[in-house]
Amino acid sequence: MEVNPLCVIIVKSDSKGDRLLFRYPYNNxxxxxxxxxxxNKRKTPYSIVSSDDILQNSIPQTSNICYGxxxxxxxxxxxxxxxxxxxxxxxxxxxxxxDVRFVxxxxxxxxxxxxxxxxxxxxxVFALHAQASYSIVKCYYELSKRxxxxxxxxxxxxxxxxxxxxxMLTIHDEVAALQEQENGNNVNVSxxxxxxxxxxxxxxxxxxxxxxxxxxLLNVTMNQSVTLSFCLPQKAHQFHKKGVVVEPxxxxxxxxxxxxxxxxxxxxxxxxxxxxxxxxGARILLQLIEVYNPLKSLQNxxxxxxxxxxxxxxxxxxxxYWAKATxxxxxxxxxxxxxxxxxxxxxxxxxxxxxxxxxPGMSLFEVISDFSLPTSIGxxxxxxxxxxxxxxxxxxxxxxxxxxxLMQLHTYVQFMPAYEDELDTVQLQQLAIxxxxxxxxxxxxxxxxxxxxxxxxxxxxxxxxxxxxNIVNGGNHAQENHQPQFSxxxxxxxxxxxxxxxxxxxxxxxxxxxSIMIASNVSNATRPSSSxxxxxxxxxxASLSTDNDESIASVxxxxxxxxxxxxxxxxxxxxxxxxxxxxxxxxxxLMVRLWQAGYFAGEHHLxxxxxxxxxxxxxxxxxxxxxxDVLIIYETEDPAIASLYTQT
Numbered sequence: 168m169e170v171n172p173l174c175v176i177i178v179k180s181d182s183k184g185d186r187l188l189f190r191y192p193y194n195n196x197x198x199x200x201x202x203x204x205x206x207n208k209r210k211t212p213y214s215i216v217s218s219d220d221i222l223q224n225s226i227p228q229t230s231n232i233c234y235g236x237x238x239x240x241x242x243x244x245x246x247x248x249x250x251x252x253x254x255x256x257x258x259x260x261x262x263x264x265x266d267v268r269f270v271x272x273x274x275x276x277x278x279x280x281x282x283x284x285x286x287x288x289x290x291x292v293f294a295l296h297a298q299a300s301y302s303i304v305k306c307y308y309e310l311s312k313r314x315x316x317x318x319x320x321x322x323x324x325x326x327x328x329x330x331x332x333x334x335m336l337t338i339h340d341e342v343a344a345l346q347e348q349e350n351g352n353n354v355n356v357s358x359x360x361x362x363x364x365x366x367x368x369x370x371x372x373x374x375x376x377x378x379x380x381x382x383x384l385l386n387v388t389m390n391q392s393v394t395l396s397f398c399l400p401q402k403a404h405q406f407h408k409k410g411v412v413v414e415p416x417x418x419x420x421x422x423x424x425x426x427x428x429x430x431x432x433x434x435x436x437x438x439x440x441x442x443x444x445x446x447x448g449a450r451i452l453l454q455l456i457e458v459y460n461p462l463k464s465l466q467n468x469x470x471x472x473x474x475x476x477x478x479x480x481x482x483x484x485x486x487x488y489w490a491k492a493t494x495x496x497x498x499x500x501x502x503x504x505x506x507x508x509x510x511x512x513x514x515x516x517x518x519x520x521x522x523x524x525x526x527p528g529m530s531l532f533e534v535i536s537d538f539s540l541p542t543s544i545g546x547x548x549x550x551x552x553x554x555x556x557x558x559x560x561x562x563x564x565x566x567x568x569x570x571x572x573l574m575q576l577h578t579y580v581q582f583m584p585a586y587e588d589e590l591d592t593v594q595l596q597q598l599a600i601x602x603x604x605x606x607x608x609x610x611x612x613x614x615x616x617x618x619x620x621x622x623x624x625x626x627x628x629x630x631x632x633x634x635x636x637n638i639v640n641g642g643n644h645a646q647e648n649h650q651p652q653f654s655x656x657x658x659x660x661x662x663x664x665x666x667x668x669x670x671x672x673x674x675x676x677x678x679x680x681x682s683i684m685i686a687s688n689v690s691n692a693t694r695p696s697s698s699x700x701x702x703x704x705x706x707x708x709a710s711l712s713t714d715n716d717e718s719i720a721s722v723x724x725x726x727x728x729x730x731x732x733x734x735x736x737x738x739x740x741x742x743x744x745x746x747x748x749x750x751x752x753x754x755x756x757l758m759v760r761l762w763q764a765g766y767f768a769g770e771h772h773l774x775x776x777x778x779x780x781x782x783x784x785x786x787x788x789x790x791x792x793x794x795x796d797v798l799i800i801y802e803t804e805d806p807a808i809a810s811l812y813t814q815t
Contacts (some may be wrong), residue, residue: 170303170401171296171380173267174237175372178249179332180288185250187242188335189369191376193235193359233265237294249273256288259308266297270307274315276322289318289328291372302414303401310385310397314375317393321484321771327390331368338362362755382406384489386442396445403490407434408571409511417810418443418659421494424807427466427476428778430497431483433459434490434569443489448482455482458806461565462498472703487811495568496575501547501784503802507574526563534563537716541576541802574809576802579774582762584742584797725751731759739797748793757786758794767798772805 176190197552231239249271251260256275261268271292291314293307342358363369371389378385383402388394404413433440437456444452451474458471469479486492490544496502511518512535522531537547545562548557567573728750732740748754761767766776773787 169296170383170399170405171235172307172376173232173235173296175376176245176249176269176292176294176365177368177372178246178290178292180250180290181286185246186336186339187246188332189359189362189366189371189372190237190242190245191359191363192236193357197749228698229265232264232296235796237267238455249292250288251290253286254289260290260292261304261308263297268295268297268299268304269293270295270304270311272308272312272315274312274319276319276328287322287328289315291315291318300401300412300414302416303399306399306401308413310375310399313395313397317389317395320393321390325390327368331366333368334366335362338365384443394445394501396443398443400488406490407569411509411641413811418484418488421807421810422480422487425465425480425483425494425804426775426778428464428496428774429807430461430464430495431486432461432495432565432568433470433493434661440486440491443491448485451478452482455479461495493568493571494809496577496805496808498544498565500548501543503541503543503578504564504567504573504578505541505576506538507536507571510535512572518572522566525566526559529539529563535567535572536575538567574707574804576775578800578802579769579772580767580776580791581769581799582767582797583799584739604658606714622771664707700730725754728755731755734759734763742797743794746794746796754790754793757790761790769801 174190174192177188179186179615184339231237233239249269250262251273254273256273258272260271263269269292271290273288273290276287278288288328291311295304295307302528318328322329338361339358340360342356345356350623359369361374369389371387374387375385378387379399379402383399383405385395385397398419400415401412405411418698437459440452440456441449454472456469458468460468463471465479465483466476469476472479483492487494506512512532521533522529522534543559547560564573731752732743732749732755735743743749743755748758761776761780764780765771766780773784776782777784777787791800
């Protein structure tokens with residue numbers, strides 16, 4: 168795989184010249200024996216090659232990779248390539264030769280005596296596949312930089328680098344002297360074998376190579392002093408989903424979209440978490456793990472752990488980057504799940520045995536078949552079930568989420584009123600008269616503009632329907648391709664559309680005066696006796712007060728409805744006016760508030776609306792049902808979470 172390194176190389180350069188100190192792996196590969204003999208014949212890498220050698224190697228070498236390891240380069244050539252000048256130190260070093268890309272960060276270590284002759288240049292280079300992505304190259308460069316900093320720190324502290332260099336160079340010289348005594352014959356002694364046994368730095372490099380190739384996670388200590396923690400996410404996330412390369416940029420986008428209502432799901436045992444954090448962050452991580460629960464949101468866990476929500480974001484982001492956790496929505500009965508589009512399910516999958524071991528007597532395929540179509544947990548349970556059975560179902564769902572076999576679908580809302588294709592001039596004039604009391608937009612004078620607007624909005628809606636989804640009636644579920652599917656699945660009502668009054672023939676003051684005049688006429692026309700006059704007056708006063716209150720409330724509601732409808736364009740306003748719920752000021756107010764906040768643009772799911780607007784699910788579902796003629800709902804995944812599941 169292009170994620171794994173081909174080789175790790177350490178080169179030094181000082182006043183005594185440049186030298187390759189160690190490389191791993193160093194096993195002689197097929198075809199390298201000729202290179203070793205040629206090296207013995209040539210005293211320096213700058214010596215001229217004879218014509219005989221050119222004829223024997225007439226076919227140029229185009230590949231320097233053999234069995235997943237670096238080949239075709241002698242130690243002298245590698246030391247010459249990577250012992251750069253001091254001007255290139257402390258910056259990115261990158262070199263491509265054939266199908267190999269070398270990445271490093273040369274580090275210059277100045278002596279305390281300020282003598283330039285005592286300075287040491289050290290370069291730890293990773294040999295990678297040339298086709299490795301930019302993010303992979305960037306990760307290896309960062310690792311080389313950290314290794315250089317660790318060596319610099321240890322050299323300043325106790326002279327660790329000079330001590331290791333001296334040991335390595337001594338072994339190189341002893342093996343070279345032994346080869347000269349044997350007159351160039353093959354010697355079964357490798358300098359790198361001896362260095363690996365004697366040098367702790369060489370052992371450190373070997374550990375790094377093997378950890379990168381197996382897990383992509385590093386937690387190693389140099390000289391029992393400096394602990395190096397590093398994650399190669401492209402490799403680490405394949406442990407949970409083989410063959411899928413998760414780029415760091417994808418993880419960053421997911422973490423930037425984190426909200427307090429999101430939750431966390433651990434992918435490993437909590438005892439394995441301390442390996443991925445430095446000692447200074449272990450205490451805060453323990454606080455979070457003590458209150459960890461996949462049924463809690465990040466905000467609830469932050470409150471229970473007495474931590475700032477930003478600190479929780481950082482810890483969760485770190486665990487996600489290290490493939491120790493993933494982002495979910497807290498587990499609850501209303502969550503809707505479906506089989507992930509790239510779920511690795513086959514009869515030979517090792518997940519089948521792992522599931523049977525985790526849940527004896529249960530079959531993975533039987534359990535996951537319940538989610539062939541989008542299904543909520545509540546639909547798989549009944550109130551009569553034993554709590555232990557419901558808890559077991561929750562544990563199985565969590566296991567399926569940990570292995571990326573399920574994906575959660577959320578309900579999104581799109582404001583999409585239905586427009587008539589054609590409106591005659593009379594209808595436009597009537598609409599203009601009704602709206603003349605609200606604003607100065609006279610449709611009668613701009614009928615042509617409105618017709619153009621109607622055609623434009625109708626075309627846009629048709630394009631939206633064509634590009635995004637297929638309309639599905641009766642609440643059909645999303646298809647297996649998991650594209651967003653519109654669904655009018657909310658319960659319908661039998662009420663007919665009612666006309667909403669927009670104009671009145673008299674003002675509020677006129678209504679008050681008319682009521683008063685009627686009351687006075689009644690009292691003057693019939694003069695009751697004094698014994699009944701007080702009762703009549705009280706009755707008339709109470710009746711007048713009740714009628715006035717109702718009139719005031721009715722007028723206020725109508726004015727409020729007019730004001731709310733003015734937030735929409737005339738073409739949208741006409742569609743909303745046909746909805747019975749639009750005559751209810753309270754319902755219309757909530758609908759307009761959510762629409763103005765941008766929640767009906769198809770970018771916010773119900774859980775997000777509920778959290779930020781402090782609404783209950785029942786309130787939101789009732790509103791969507793009342794305005795179902797202009798609000799279309801569909802189910803799809805949360806983009807912030809789906810980026811960790813699918814490879815697009």
